[in-house]
Amino acid sequence: MWSRVYTWLDERLDLRGLYRNTLDRPEPRGSWWNTLGSATLFLFIVQVLTGIFLATYYTPSPDHAYDSITYIMTDVRFGWLIRGIHHWAATLMVLLVFVHMVRVFVTASFKYPRELTWLVGIGLLLLTFAAGFTGYLLPWTQRSYWATTVGTQIAGTVPFIGPFILKVLRGGTDLSALTLQRFFSAHIWMLPALIAGLIVIHLYLIIKQGESYWPRKED
């Protein structure tokens, strides 16, 4: 019976083609260092899932943000676990994306024809930092508030357009409810959308061109 279900789906989705193109691929011999990229992707998926659950309880307003997180930590079943995972996965993701970048640099895998993959990867690195920065304001603790004040202040030191950038980031001249609101919007919509889009391009390129190989003396 299951083979009939499979055939019905295969006729419409071309599962066999999907398997052939994505999974049943030859690739050069790899080591455990090659798992760093997929590990980063896994952490991103963990962040999206835990983030979605957090967003069902979190309120992005200065009056309620802190209390809503206290509620998540104390009164929501496994809320402490979801929030804890989200907090630690952020740290691990930044760490892994950096180590992954260093590994690719060391093995010179960014060279022809994989220059675009590298470029997209640097974009992902910067977006990951941005996600960390925006996410950090959301609990609205002393540390969040003042770290964001300093961070946006630094952004404002750019000559000419600095004050404009500062006002765009803060939603005004000072940190306020507007800042929290737009950081929240950036953190749950804008940045994940951009990251997901870049990941799709990154994966497409990797599958299309094939994974690179570890350089030998002849290279």
Add this chain to the structure above:
Amino acid sequence: MNDALKKKLAERYQRELDRGERFWPDSLYKDVLVSLGLFLLLVLLATFIGVPVEPKADPSDTTYVPRPEWYFLFLFKFLALYGTIPVVGQIEWIATMVIPGAIILALMLTPFIDNSPNRYYSKRVLPLSLIALLVVQSITLTLIGDTPTVSEDGSHTIGVIQTVGNLLIPLLGLIVLFLLAYAFKVRRTRVMIWTTGLTAVLMVAFTGVALGLAPAPETSETEVATTLTDQIAAGQDLYSIDCVECHGEDGKVTTITGVEGLEGKQISAIDGHDVLYTLDDPSLAEVMAYGRPDAGMPPFGKAYNPEGLTMSEIGYIVTFMRYTWDDRFEAPPVKPLFPALAEGEVPSYDVHIQPIVKRYCISCHRPGKSNNNYLMTTYDEILTTGDNKDKDVIAGDPNSYLLQVIQGHEIMDPNDPSKVLIRTMPPNSTLKPDVVDVFVRWVEAGMPETAEEAAKLSTTTTTGGASTTTAVTSAP
């Protein structure tokens, strides 16, 4: 890159594929294993370390020292060190925009800068040296991210060490590497490796010295109350210290007594409907923060009084008032102030007297208030301070002034019997009998400080809080 080279590379890749593996299952199983391992790690971290609880944001508290999340510490520190450079250090945007921008641009354009077909490590000594220094630099800057550049005695040595180790040495290393790569071409590989190694070692050494010289970080522990019961308890403590002298410990005071400058002032009782029904939580908080200048209430919020309370703390007091005095709210069960005394048990300062004094007395009996110089914030102060210190607390004497005033007897001036020396305490209310009993037993037993000392003096073998004891001596 010409077509012949591209063809060669394509053939090279095909050779690697031929002696390679398959994505499924050879590579994918490793990915899945690592993902599972990471998930387990995340659960362990979330369970055993968790997320540190921090106090709520307080925009009016400008004394707070901000720190970014750890992965921005390297940038934070770089800006701080750059600022110590004379002259150039004043131009902020070089450090915030130009240098980081240049590094990001260099990273982005790596495939176009390092565009030779060489991939093997020995043919890429310069790029590998550069990335090694970048990694070491990121790590050392992050490690000293929190270290101050000026030590407590005002010396800048520690800052100089950090600047030399993390700006000067890497810069010198970089210059030497580029000179070796492009100026001197003889046997450069080994020299470059040595240069990189030496630079890295020096950076780590200087960072280590800076960390060793760093003063121990000042960890100020802020109590953060999370559950409702904790918030009410925190509010109760703050109320006892800051509010009781004018409002009384039950909020019922309508005429202020004993407060300098406000003697005889008429105020509304803050435990009644007039205040609690007409003011919502934000309004109550605002009254506390801003004060009521016409009514004589000083500001307590940090925005108006630099030594005042944070908005979190004001929030706890509001919660305490709301749940204790507003009859529309049911208070959660609160643990008793002190463990009830058993028959023959002697109370101790640590377990019984200290929480009572904190709740009912310290509001006035602390430095700076009108209290006949009698302070009660520590054990020694209760026994040894005050204008009448000889007679306040005498071991075994039920006529000690302390015991008399809490049982409703004023102390008259021995030189002028019509003048009151000490009023009844607390001035605006009466302590309950079980609280008075604690003081009486304590003084009569000789004012033991610790629970162990009190247990030795107790005549009971079962305890209501003190450690179990087998000693049976009758109280003196």
